[in-house]
Amino acid sequence: MADTEAPTRAAPLTPDRMESLALALIEEEGIEGFSxxxxxxxxxxxxxxxxxxxxxxxxxxxxMLDRVLADLPLPPPDLPWRERLARAARAFHRIALAHPRFFPFFSTHRMNTRAGLIWLDGMLGLFRDAGFDEEQAARLFRAFGYFLMGAGLDETAGYSKGPSATAADAVLDAEVARVFPNVAAAGPFFRPGEREATFELGLALLLDGAEQILEARP
Amino acid sequence: MADTEAPTRAAPLTPDRMESLALALIEEEGIEGFSxxxxxxxxxxxxxxxxxxxxxxxxxxxxMLDRVLADLPLPPPDLPWRERLARAARAFHRIALAHPRFFPFFSTHRMNTRAGLIWLDGMLGLFRDAGFDEEQAARLFRAFGYFLMGAGLDETAGYSKGPSATAADAVLDAEVARVFPNVAAAGPFFRPGEREATFELGLALLLDGAEQILEARP
DNA sequence: CCTACTGAACTTACGCCGTAAGGTTGTCAA
DNA sequence: TTGACAACCTTACGGCGTAAGTTCAGTAGG
Structure with missing residues (x-):
């Protein structure tokens, strides 16, 4: 009687609240700890x-996929295509870093919702705008996507994580430097702080390769 | 008494039998249907x-990781480095096709067993043999790995799979061609039969890029 | 005011899962 | 013969997703 509005017992189960808390929970507990x-x-x-x-x-x-996808903007169309592509790649990569434990799920699921299709269509359009034909646009998008998927996954679920079930074998660890010299030499460049440089190198490789295709067929 | 050897009740639980049947079961039931x-x-x-x-x-x-890894040979060292690298990439890709439902697990786990380290060390050595320095070898290996991971995952767990939980929306499907022309145009090149060509394009892009690095610093 | 309906939230129950703890059996060395 | 040991089985626990049915506040129509 006193209340003119419903007291809303505690907090209503709105999509925003449920999905945001779910994403937060996944980042705390991991995707398999989430229930x-x-x-x-x-x-x-x-x-x-x-x-x-x-x-x-x-x-x-x-x-949740769609919600995360909303943080994946298409770069402004007035920039040079190479810059647009680089920005799109970095935006995708940023998703992985922002939602590390959700990303493996995110990256391996079809984006067949409306938001996903908008992004997909925009990305393909970016390649078309650059001058690639339909086939090249499709295949290059895919090839870039492979790299982005792998980079994100590696940083969230791969080597960057702790040892697998077979717990860290101290003997093996100590042995690495002796028996696997190349692994030992590569170690410093596999550290988390080196990820960005590695990502940028791979991205540059792909961008250069795409540029060459464009130059070969003017 | 009649038997001089143990009757082996039915079939002994050898590692080979357990792991092979486990891998087969995963291919039948999927990784989460496996118990x-x-x-x-x-x-x-x-x-x-x-x-x-x-x-x-x-x-x-x-x-099981180690067992699958055993099917991942290092290419012969007497070939030109580009051919060695291409062969190694295709061998990795073949793993994905041979164990599609196990591959997502395979590709996102550290190879910190002995077999994994042998392969890792060999791959890094391949880049070193080609003339890359330690840093370049490490970063290029990683970049190639990103691409291979993504390619394998895409073909085993990504777009190539059926729709996500939100079942195929017929209205949306019909709408795609009208509202998302780039997606519609790319469709034919996203079909399973086109995967190999897309994979080879991406691989060529990366190989070309690596070759350029090598030429820039002789 | 009563009634019928509706949607949100809750309750109970089922059959899975991984695995901790402990028991049973068969083989073989001493 | 004995005792150790490996291989395998039994039981039980807490957690999971979710099917099915229930409770209850709010509201529109009579």
Whole structure:
């Protein structure tokens, strides 16, 4: 009676709240530590309440995909194509760094939602604008995508992570320098701080290669 | 008494049998459909028997990593470096095609077993033999690896797979050609039969790029 | 005011999962 | 014969996704 509006018991289960908390939870617990039950706890509701809003866990994951995709802008079309492509690549890479534990899921799922298709179409258009034909645009986009996927995954789920289940073998670690000299020599350049330089080298390789294709067929 | 040898009740739980059946099961059920219980059924034993041979499921997975890694040969050192590198890349790519459902796990785990280190050291040596310095070898290996990871993953877990949880939206599908012309034009080159050509284009881009680095500093 | 309906949230239950803890069996060396 | 040991089995626990059914506040129509 006193309240003219509903008291909204604690906090309503809005898509924004559910998906943001889910993303945060994944970054805390990892993608396999993430569960509907834990998310519900975090939200202050019971597990099954979430099924009122999403038909399944997979649908919730898809909604998170779209939310993260929203942070992936297309670079302004008035820049030179090489700069546009470099910016798009770095934007994608930034997604990996911003959501390291969600990224492996993100990068290996089709972007067949509307937001995903907008980005995909824009990226293909970028290659077309640069002067590549339809086939070249398709294949180059893919090749760039492979590199971006791998780079992001490596930094979030690959060598950069701790040892695999077979716990760090001290004997093996000490042996590396002796038996695997090339691995030992490469070690300093595999450190996290070196990632950006490696990423930029690979990106430059691909950009140079694309530029050569363009020059070969004027 | 009649038997001089042990009857071996049904079939012994050898590493080879366990790991081969595990890999086969993963290809049938996918990596998340794979469970210790199902593997035990397949092997004709009980779930917990497997824990006599591996301390945990993760250790079994690691053993499978090493088994698959055994199919990843280093190319003969007497070939030109570009050919060696191309062969190594194709060998890695073949792993993805041979174990499509295991590959996402394979490619995102550190190869810190002995077999993995041998391959890693050999690959880095390949770049060194080509004339790259330690830093270049490390970064180029990594950049190539990014591409190979992404290519394999895309073909085993990405766009090539069916729609994500949000089931194929017929309206959206029909709309694509109209609203996303670049996506529609690229469609034919995204088909499975086109993968190899796309892979080879990306590989050539990277090889060309590496070659240029080498020529710039003779 | 009553009623019927609706949507949000909750409850219970099922069959999976990995695995901790402990028990049983068969083989072989001493 | 005995005892150690490896190989394998049994039981049980807590967690998972989710199917099915229930509770309850708010509201529109009579």
């Amino acid at each position: 509907i039950r834990k998310l519900a706890d975090r939200l202050g509701c019971k597990a099954m309440s979430l099924y009122h809003h999403y038909p399944s866990k997979a649908h919730l994951m898809d909604a | 210790i219980r199902k593997l035990a059924d397949r092997l004709g034993c009980k779930a917990m028997s497997l824990y006599h041979h591996y301390p945990s499921k993760a250790h079994l997975m690691d053993a």
